[in-house]
Amino acid sequence: MTDSSEKQCSIDWDINEAENRLILHLDEEFLGSAIYPVVIDPTVSGPSNTYDTYASRANPDTNYYLNNYLRTGKDEPYGIRRLFLKFNLPSIENKYPIKSAKIQIKLKSNSGSIGQFNYKRIITSWSSSAVTWWNSPDCESTEYHSSSVSNGILTIGGSDPTGIIPKMVRRWRVGLYPNYGIKLYYSDESSTSVWQTFYSSDYSDLTCHPKLIIEIYTGYSSYKKKPISDFYGGGTSGGNYIVLDGSELPVIYQSKLAIAVSRWNTYCSSSHFSIGTSDNKVIINNNIPGWGKYTPYSNHFLIEVSKTQIDQEKDWDDIIISVLEHEMGHALGIADNDDSSRVNAYRCTQMGYGRDRDTFLYPSNSDIYGVNDVWN
Numbered sequence: 001m002t003d004s005s006e007k008q009c010s011i012d013w014d015i016n017e018a019e020n021r022l023i024l025h026l027d028e029e030f031l032g033s034a035i036y037p038v039v040i041d042p043t044v045s046g047p048s049n050t051y052d053t054y055a056s057r058a059n060p061d062t063n064y065y066l067n068n069y070l071r072t073g074k075d076e077p078y079g080i081r082r083l084f085l086k087f088n089l090p091s092i093e094n095k096y097p098i099k100s101a102k103i104q105i106k107l108k109s110n111s112g113s114i115g116q117f118n119y120k121r122i123i124t125s126w127s128s129s130a131v132t133w134w135n136s137p138d139c140e141s142t143e144y145h146s147s148s149v150s151n152g153i154l155t156i157g158g159s160d161p162t163g164i165i166p167k168m169v170r171r172w173r174v175g176l177y178p179n180y181g182i183k184l185y186y187s188d189e190s191s192t193s194v195w196q197t198f199y200s201s202d203y204s205d206l207t208c209h210p211k212l213i214i215e216i217y218t219g220y221s222s223y224k225k226k227p228i229s230d231f232y233g234g235g236t237s238g239g240n241y242i243v244l245d246g247s248e249l250p251v252i253y254q255s256k257l258a259i260a261v262s263r264w265n266t267y268c269s270s271s272h273f274s275i276g277t278s279d280n281k282v283i284i285n286n287n288i289p290g291w292g293k294y295t296p297y298s299n300h301f302l303i304e305v306s307k308t309q310i311d312q313e314k315d316w317d318d319i320i321i322s323v324l325e326h327e328m329g330h331a332l333g334i335a336d337n338d339d340s341s342r343v344n345a346y347r348c349t350q351m352g353y354g355r356d357r358d359t360f361l362y363p364s365n366s367d368i369y370g371v372n373d374v375w376n
C-alpha cells in the first residue's frame, strides 16, 4: 500500500482456499502515520482468481477458455466475439469503504481504429470452461459504456466513487448482487476488419492479465453497514429520501438544519435529506450528555441537540451546523470516529469526536466515502 506522500508499506496476506479469499493484514502503525488517502492495491490475478473467456458467433458451440487471449469486435472466420470476465474479490473488512474500483485489460493487438466498448452486468452463473455463444450467461438489460483504450490498456470504471464498477463491486462484496462479473463487447460489431485482442489470464506473463483494482479508504475508523432496505425514514415518503422534521426547533436552528441538509445533499451523491413533516424529529434536549444524540427506532429516528451545551461556545451558531451534520451522518448509516489514536479519523471527519466543531462545517471526504459505500 502507498500513502499520498508515496510512502510504501508491504502487506501480509493469506489465501483462504476453502472460501477463495485473499486476506490482507494491514499495518496499523503505518496507517496511523500515513498521509491519506492510502491506496491498497489488492490485485487478484491468475487463473484461480480471474475467470475470463470469449464466445464466437460463427462457432456458437465452441469454448475458448484456455486461449491466452480474448477478443472483441468482428473478424473472419470467427464473426462477432464477446468476452466474459469475473474476479474473486479480496476479503476487505467492511469497515473500509470502497473508494473506487476499475477493471483493466491489456491490449495485445487490434485491427481498425478503437473507440468505445460496452459492458453489462452478468446475472446468471457461468464457468469459463463452459461458456459458448449459445451457452452465454444472461445479463442485466442496462448497457454501460467504457472509454477507449489508452496507453495499451482498456480501463472500465475509474476514480469516481459513485461510478458503475465501484457500485457493482460494493454490491458483490456484501452479496446484494451475486458476483458473476461482466460481459464486454465492442461498440461496433459490423465490420470484419475491426477487432481487438487482449491478454487473458492464461497468458504466461502475469503482469498482462486482466485486473480488478480496488482502492479502499482507510482513513475511516468505523461505520455502520446496513442493508438498504433497513433504513430509517427511507420508506415512508418514497425513494431514498430521509425527511427531517425540525418544526419544534428555534428558528435559528431551523435555518442551520437547512444548511446541514444542503451540505450533505450537495457534497454526497448518496445523501437525500429533505425537511418536512415526519416522524424523524430534530429537537432540543438540554438533558442529553454532550452536544447531540442520535437514537434509532424501528421505523424512524430522533435527533436531539443540547442548546445549553452549544450556547456556551463563542461560535455557537456555526457549531449547530457541525452537530447537526454529525447526527445526520448517523441517519445515513455511518458511525462515530471516537478512537483518538486514529488521529485523522478522530480530528478530520464530521463523525470525529475530536473535530473543531466551530470550523468543521462540511462533511469530509471520508464521511462522504463512508456514506456512498453504505448506499451504493
Ligand SMILES: [Zn+2]
Pocket: 294, 326, 327, 330, 335, 336
Ligand atoms: Zn455520534
